[in-house]
Every structure is written in C-alpha cells, then in structure tokens.
Amino acid sequence: MAQPETRPESRDERRTPTSREQQAEQRRNQLIDIALDLFSEKGVDGATIKEIAAQADVAQGLVYHYFDSKEALLLAVIERHGPFAPLRVLLAQAFSQPIHEGLHTLAHGVYRIMSERKKLLRIVLHEAMLRPEMRQILLGVRAQLMTTVGAYLDTRIAQGELRSHNTEVTMHTLAVTIGSLVLAGFPPDPFLDDLVDTLLNGISAVPTHGVQPDDTQTKTNA
Amino acid sequence: MAQPETRPESRDERRTPTSREQQAEQRRNQLIDIALDLFSEKGVDGATIKEIAAQADVAQGLVYHYFDSKEALLLAVIERHGPFAPLRVLLAQAFSQPIHEGLHTLAHGVYRIMSERKKLLRIVLHEAMLRPEMRQILLGVRAQLMTTVGAYLDTRIAQGELRSHNTEVTMHTLAVTIGSLVLAGFPPDPFLDDLVDTLLNGISAVPTHGVQPDDTQTKTNA
Amino acid sequence: MAQPETRPESRDERRTPTSREQQAEQRRNQLIDIALDLFSEKGVDGATIKEIAAQADVAQGLVYHYFDSKEALLLAVIERHGPFAPLRVLLAQAFSQPIHEGLHTLAHGVYRIMSERKKLLRIVLHEAMLRPEMRQILLGVRAQLMTTVGAYLDTRIAQGELRSHNTEVTMHTLAVTIGSLVLAGFPPDPFLDDLVDTLLNGISAVPTHGVQPDDTQTKTNA
Amino acid sequence: MAQPETRPESRDERRTPTSREQQAEQRRNQLIDIALDLFSEKGVDGATIKEIAAQADVAQGLVYHYFDSKEALLLAVIERHGPFAPLRVLLAQAFSQPIHEGLHTLAHGVYRIMSERKKLLRIVLHEAMLRPEMRQILLGVRAQLMTTVGAYLDTRIAQGELRSHNTEVTMHTLAVTIGSLVLAGFPPDPFLDDLVDTLLNGISAVPTHGVQPDDTQTKTNA
C-alpha cells in the first residue's frame, strides 16, 4: 500500500498548485486508486467505468475527463503504482552486503515490494496473459532485475563467494517463486529463508559440489 | 481425469457407438478444443460463444445443445485436458529412480506435461485470479503434488540421500518455476537441468556442508 | 381433474385399434395432459416444448410428430379438455327444477365444471387477453350459456317465478363471479349460496320479498 | 400511488427542476406509457424492450438507463398508473350518499376508474396468473376495497337500509363483474344500473317489492 500521495512526476514543481489543480489531482488519484482495487478484484474487463465512478461518487462522464479511455486509466494505474523506485533502493542495499546476507535481504525486500503492490501485481499478471503490451511491461521488469541482480551475482562468483552457475536460473526462480507466494497469500516466513537457503546450499546431503552427481549442470551462464 | 484420447474412435465401450453418437462426440470434442484455443487466447470472458460456433462452422445455438452454459463449457475443457492421468504416470516413473536422476525426470516430465497443456494452464491461471472456484482447482493440483512428491522427498531424506529440509519449499519452487518457463515460452534446456542442479547443490561455493541437517535455517535478513 | 381418458371424439370406433395405434393415442394424450399442466402453470409462451417432451420422457422432435406446432398442441389441449359436454348435462338438469332450486344447482354445477377444468380455464383466460382467436372461444362459450340460460330465465319470467329483468346481467354476473372464485381458489361454500340468494332476493332491506332478512342464507342446493 | 399527473410541469417541488431534469422525467414517463401500451397489447413477455425503445425513438440501452430491468419497468408502470388515489376519492364520495344512490355511484365510479386503466388492468390480471407477486398486488387492492366498502355496507345494515348479509359476496361480485365488463369492452349502460338493481332487489318475483329506488332496470333481455 504505502503509496505515492501525489503523482510522482509532479513532485517538486516550482509554482504552488491552485486549489482547483489540487482538487483535480486528488480526484485523479482517487479514480486511479479505485481502479486499482476494482481492476485487481474483477480484472480490467470485469470492472466497469460505471462502478469506478460510483465508488468515487462522481458521474461516469467525469472519468473520461481525466482519462481518455479505460486503457489509459489502466496505464495510469500502472504508472502510479509501479515498483521501480523502491526496487532500486532495495537492490542498492542488498548489493552492499555479503552474499549470504544479501540474498536474504533481497528475497525479503522483493517480497515486501510485491506485497505492497499485490493488487498491481495481479492486474499486470492477469492482463499479461492476454495483452502483449502488458507482457512487455513484465518482461521489462524482469530484464532490469536480471541485469542488476545478474551483475551482483556475477561479482560474487568472481569473488569466489558463489560457484560458477547459471545466474539467470537463480534470479528467475527467486523472483517467480516469491511472486507466487505473494499472490497465493502465503506469509514470508519461514518460506523465504528456506528458499534462499535451498538456493544457496541445495538440498542434497552428499558432500557435494564440485558437484559430481552427474555433471550435466553446465553453462557458466548466459 | 479424462484425457484427450486423440480420437473418440479409440474408446473401448461395450456397446459400439452408433455413427450418430460418434458424430455427437466428435462435435462435442471439437467445440471443447476450439474453446480451449479461444479461451487461452482471449480469456474466457474475451472469447465469445459466437466465435466458437463460427470456428466450428455451426450455429450458436448448437453450443448450448452440448453445454448448458459458457461456464459448463469451461469445465468441460478442464476435464478433457486435465493433467491428472499423465501426472500420475510421471510420478510413478520418477519415484523409482535415485533422487539425482528422479528430480531431473520429474522436472522434465512436469515441463512436458505443462507444455502439452500450455493453453489449459493459461486459462486456469488466468481464471484463478478472478474466480475462487478455479483457485480451488489449482490448489487441488498443488495439494496432490505436494502430497506425492513430498512423500517421495521424505523417503529420500530418510534414506540419507537428501538433507532434512522444508520439502514444501522445494516442491513449490520447482512447480512454480517450471510453470513460469512454460508460460513464458522458454525452452526446457538448459534451464531445467540448471534449476534441478541448483536445488540439489545450491549455488554457494563455500566448502561447506554436509550442511548439518538443521542448523541451516538462518535469517540474517532485514 | 376427472379427465377424459381417451380422446372424446374417438370414443366408440368400430375397428379395434392396433396396439401401435393405442400407444400413439396414449402418447398423444400424455403430451396433451402435460401441456395442460405446463401451459397453466407458466403460460403457453412460458412453457417450452423441450420441457413438455422432458416430462413425457421423449425427445423434443416427437412432439412435432403428434402436433404440427405449439399452437396446434394448444388447440388439442382445449379440444380434449373442453367443458361443452358436461355443461349440456348440467343445463338439462338445472332447467327441470324450480327456479330457486335450479339456480343453486346451476351455480354449483358451473363451479364444479370450472373447478375440474381450472387449468384449462387459466390457460384460455390468459391467452384470451392476447390472442383474438382465444377471445372468440371464450365469447362462444358465453354465447352458448347466454342462449340456453337466457331461455331458461325467460321461461321463468313468463311463468311469473321471476320478475322481468335483464337476464343477461344475471347470467353474466353469475358466470364471471363463479369463474373468479375458482381461479382465486375460493371454496364454493358458503359463497355460492349467498351469491344465488343475493341474485334472487337482493340485499335491500326495503319492503322486500318474502325473504326475511336473515333466514335467507344458504343451501338448498345439490 | 402516484398518478399520471398528466405533465411533469405540474409538480410543485421546492426547487425548480432544471430543463434536463424535466427532459429526463418526460423521457421516463414516455417509456412507461409506451410500456403500458405494449405490455397490455402483447403481454409483458410478448413485448420487447427493443420495440419499446423503437417507439420512443431511442436506443435500446437507454431503457436500462431509466429502469434496472424489464421487471422494474413493469413496476414503474403499475406505480404510475395505479388506481389508489382516485379510488379513495370515489369511496369517500359514494359513502356519503344513501345506499341506493351510493351503490350506483360506486359501480359507475369503479367502472370509470377501471376503464381509464383498462390497459393496466389487463396487464396486472394477465401477469397475476403467472407471477405470485402480481397476485399479491391484486389481492391487496381487493383487501382494501373489501375493508372500506365492507365497512360502508355494514353501516347501512346497522342503519336498517340493508338486510344482514354476506357483504363480501356483494362486494366481490360487484368488483369482478365490473372488471369483466371493462375488459370485454362492454359499455356501462344499461348493464351497471341493472346489476346494482339486481344486487339490491334481486330477481325474484315473489310477493315482493316496491323496488322503488329507481326503476331503471329495464330490458327483458336480448
């Protein structure tokens, strides 16, 4: 939740907004937040402009004063509730820690960020299955994570903290699993720590690594 | 339960079906399969009965001769394309193998089963976000997997092949990650082997473990 | 209820019907009787051929083997359950009685006949509001009653049993009121006797008739 | 309750309605009145929203802007054209007259009120045969009449104007018969006066009457 109170872009404007402008901004945000709720509960198609307007206690037409179309409203929802900023903060924090600690920080942080945006997450995932554009948004986030976290893991491999492995797999697994936990409503503990632990140490009892079992493994990563 | 059966002719009932019954069954399956396609492409709500009928080249009304409602058609799709039978076969096969082999068999098998049912997977996941009943179906499959695979892993822990750990985490991670690969259209190789390898052996380079069974836990996190 | 068991017209045919013909006749009557029920419960439009067939446990198409259309089925219902015969019997009986007795006999007889055909009555009245043809049927019955009963009353006027009055009013009032009782589910007693009494003697206290205020009431009837 | 009010302009609310509100009310009433016509001609089920909209020269969807459903439209029709207010006026008027005059006033008044609402009458009677809720409406009106008119008649009995009798029978007979006349399209004269006369004085010739009230009676019948 802990959501932006004003539109992120309009943050620090020079000119003091008139009360009329303030009202408009509030109304706009109100509509966006109602849309967030309804879109996530019923899907974008399932939610109706009529209902959004009704919950804001305004006429249907007013929604179209602020947004050109339902589609535009959806984009506004995504923009306003996007996870990019907090994600950047988290990554910076986690990357400064030793790997065994950083991975836990990362997991819990991602869980928190996703939890706070659970509604948005549902919307985007849901729509991504139908609309290629939404799929792009998702892939974009994935790519960003992959790049930054990938670099992080590669560093640690270089430093000998991690063995050489397919970091994409690790990253993808982590992200997807956490997402599933959030969506399913599972609490973070003890799942997250166990997950990170498994990723770090595996579940095999055998003396292990160097990893003999079958050296199918492979690839140093892409 | 029921599997595609490729063609209705392959049924071995006592009574030989009349050609009319055969035709009816074919029509029914045809409608189901068209629905599978359209539901997965556009979502259940996005797909229209009209379009389904059109693709089958029949009148709209005929769809309602075979199915009471769109909802009933959806259930028929799920029943016809459900993964239960092949899943049982796979589990039996995997469980007879040593763990390092069995887990790979399992992963590839699950990937294959999901791939073959990618459309159904999309439908169910998509609908599960809106309809609690669909969510139940999903949770049902998860529970079944958890039970059987959990038993499998527990056996291996008892036999000392695996260290004592939260098997639910392993299972969930495996299933969810594979599902995401299928949906995202990623090929199984080399992702799957790397994933299993990571789960078995971890990514940590540290000499480490034996990783004594339980002091694993941890938390250092934020 | 007490309904015809075979089609009234086909009563006494010379040739013994084959079992095939008997079966057909039974089926036909079964369909008619089911239609009677459903038409009266849900209206002709509200009842569906599908449901009629289902209650007879036959295929929809079979209904069209026996009746050309829903309309034809409706006519068959009316024909099979028509009140003409018993009405003739009743009138003959009532007319041979002195007026004070005959009018009670008539009222109770009409009540009984209508009661036994309550379903048909509902159907015809209901449809008469929409379809002119049905209205004709109704007006036909009314005309027949008016003629016969009118003649009866006129005779009694001529004989000095009744005062000269508008017999059409009396007849209409009697018929319509009884019909309303039947449809509303009111029992015949004591309403019918009171009604006939009122028609015969009025409600005015003024000098009046033989008829002392209160020993007026009730039954002499059959 | 609410009566046609002929035109919305005649409302005396505090706030002057804006022209848009006036237009909306007109449209609403227009739709109701068209529905009244069509419902009575073809039955509620037989009439289509499409046709109602077409006659108002508006889009189908607009009907649903004013009424939640066809059912709601039906209720609006009943409310707008209900007979309660004029019925109250009539009863007050009739009850202040001596019985022989009052009963004629009542009969003609009821005939007039029903005639003015012939369409509504047809609708309600028609629907009452299928829908229990409509039956309730009918029974409600009947109960109200029974109470008020019953009290009226009882008073007159107490005052010696009428003999003691079953007033429910008289009332029911009067109401039902008048209703049938209206529906059948029969003119009020001379039927109504003859009817009231018969109820008051009966048709029996026996010693009897001055039958003075007014010797309107007439006809020996057709």
Next chain:
DNA sequence: AATGAATGAGCCTTCATTCAT
C-alpha cells in the same frame, strides 16, 4: 470540473422448429 442522458454494438442464452437417421 462535473453531470448524466444517449448511443450502439455485442454478449449469453433460449426456443420453436426441421430433418437425417
């Protein structure tokens, strides 16, 4: 900024009827 009347396309569903088997 705000209203809400109005549109028009489309959707799910129902049903009487036909016809090959």
Next chain:
DNA sequence: TATGAATGAAGGCTCATTCAT
C-alpha cells in the same frame, strides 16, 4: 414411432464512450 443434432432468430441486458448542458 422415435431420436436428438442442428438451425436461426430473437431477447434481455451490459458497457465503453460521447456530448450537450
């Protein structure tokens, strides 16, 4: 006689969107 697959025409209702006020 009997079946039931198939048709085609509606029908009630919803909804995103527009626009005059």
